Amino acid sequence: MYRLIKQSGNARLGEFTTVHGNVKTPCFMNVATVAAIKGGLDAYDLSGIGCQIMLCNTYHLHVRTGDETIRSLGGLHRFTGWQGPILTDSGGFQVFSLAKLRQIKEEGVHFNSHIDGRRIFMGPEESMRIQSNLGSTIAMAFDECVENPAPFDYAKKSCERTTRWLLRCKEEHDRLNALCDTVNPHQLLFGINQGCTYDDLRIQHMEEIAKLNLDGYAIGGLAVGEPTEVMYRVISAVEPAMPRDKIRYLMGVGTPGNILEGVRRGVDLFDCVMPARNARHGHLFTSKGIINLSNAKYETDMRAPDENCDCPVCRRHSRAYLRHLMKAKEVLALRLCVMHNLYFYNSLMEKIRYHLENDSFDSFYEENVTVLDKRCAD
């Protein structure tokens, strides 16, 4: 399903084929936690800003409105109106970051819902069933997200359990896909590499799960507080153990600079809440660095947020207007800032692909890796 088109060092230009359409990689997935992009963007807005894959959260959809209900309505594609590929996470990350009173056992995790406190159990089979009900294009395996830092012994044991969970995920996933009334019988399954910041654990785990011949492989459990350099080191360490003919996904990363570094180390897929979270604070990504709309100098600045950007926001609105909306706490500020930031990310990936195609990725990387994460001087 993944086709490597061209390589520049470790950076890969590729194409990923799914039943819901093809994806050009490297690609940034746009996060729609509860089947909606934060800031009031719907599926039709996403089409207009270059989104290729929408990412929805299994845990959130399970606890609110419910995957059974969404299944009865025809799955996430019919529910949201988004026709392209949808990736659902496994629920693991939210279980470990949001839920309360967790109890991890071999069979799975008992926890309290962050919404109403009711006791929920989720294990590999449950995660697969929920994702099958949602009918996503890509399901993620259920794993344990270990906190950073973690003692080696715990990390090792957790890793081994995550491998055993992955085997159960695969078995259940195969069973569900084979049922006659499955929403998406072509659902893909990605495995997740864990091992905290221990290179040897990471590599060993990756080699182990690579044997399962899954549809893709993710690096999980990074960008959870460790220094950026450690994250880069882990990616570089584990990359050689990742199958070359499978798509690779670095979960929850990151800034534009992080993404450039990830691509350079051989990553194909990214996702992050940063475009939306920064938008909430009036921080806009631009080709010259980050603009903070709170800055008084933008009050009378009638230039587009990014003069080099042709997104619907930059074509139509000024920094002054966005700042005014933000100060007035208008929902429109959030929508326009999220729209611009997501477009920025999607178009950054398009530029990366263009430069990979045209053998100029290295110079593009050099010119942008520092600039894009810094404050815009303009």
Added chain:
Amino acid sequence: MYRLIKQSGNARLGEFTTVHGNVKTPCFMNVATVAAIKGGLDAYDLSGIGCQIMLCNTYHLHVRTGDETIRSLGGLHRFTGWQGPILTDSGGFQVFSLAKLRQIKEEGVHFNSHIDGRRIFMGPEESMRIQSNLGSTIAMAFDECVENPAPFDYAKKSCERTTRWLLRCKEEHDRLNALCDTVNPHQLLFGINQGCTYDDLRIQHMEEIAKLNLDGYAIGGLAVGEPTEVMYRVISAVEPAMPRDKIRYLMGVGTPGNILEGVRRGVDLFDCVMPARNARHGHLFTSKGIINLSNAKYETDMRAPDENCDCPVCRRHSRAYLRHLMKAKEVLALRLCVMHNLYFYNSLMEKIRYHLENDSFDSFYEENVTVLDKRCAD
């Protein structure tokens, strides 16, 4: 500037010409309080849902970001990107409903800003200057909005002062329009009829201000708590005193039923926050009455909010999805509900015009005046 095309009883089909384009009447103005529609709609969204006039609030824009700043940026049209007519209210209503520690004097009103408490003065001249700075298409005269109920004596005195204020408004408005650097030198001025619920005061005041040959006349100070029947009675009483060749605006009204009643009594223009406010509570106007998305029966209802509506929301999304978004407190719920409700209002006006044109207004009125304000049984 107002051309009466056709009349059906007191109901009027007309056209209103402005420097920012022509308006077909009867017309509902879409409220963009601080130069943004609540719920994250921008000027370009408004174009897509049949909006003819955008209404902005003078008081809000004066206290936040400031009319001087907006003037320096080229006025509201350049600021928001909306190219059609903009009406600005006088600030009077907000001064009397939002501001604290009011002191009303002959020269104007001293009050404390509802945002930072700072002492502000606004009188007829100030209101005109602010609206001139904003560069709106239509400025509203500065008046006193008297609370309901009000003693006759107070109502009478207030009415007389509002007349004196109107004269000062006109003089200042003429002066501002004549300046060489005015944002919109073609700005129109509407007078506002007051007199609480006293028919004789209303008529007397209307006759008084009609003499000034203003660009339009509004009925203010209604829909402030009096029974609906009283409001209708006042409109019917004052209407014969309103110039036939001038556009007529009923301020802050109302439900679809109220609007039908207003049109039947000879009103041309309406505005109300109801489409947005109801949207916030998940109440959707439909051709069969009001839908409350909180109702559990909509959880699995994949029908469009209004099956007879071709707005962007009804063409794309289901009741089930909107309900899910509302329950999850997603901003997208608000945006989609506001978009649908505003479209509903704009298209209701279009239908009214169609039926006035085709001599079927009476039957359209009969079929809809009760249904539209009631809960949808469907």
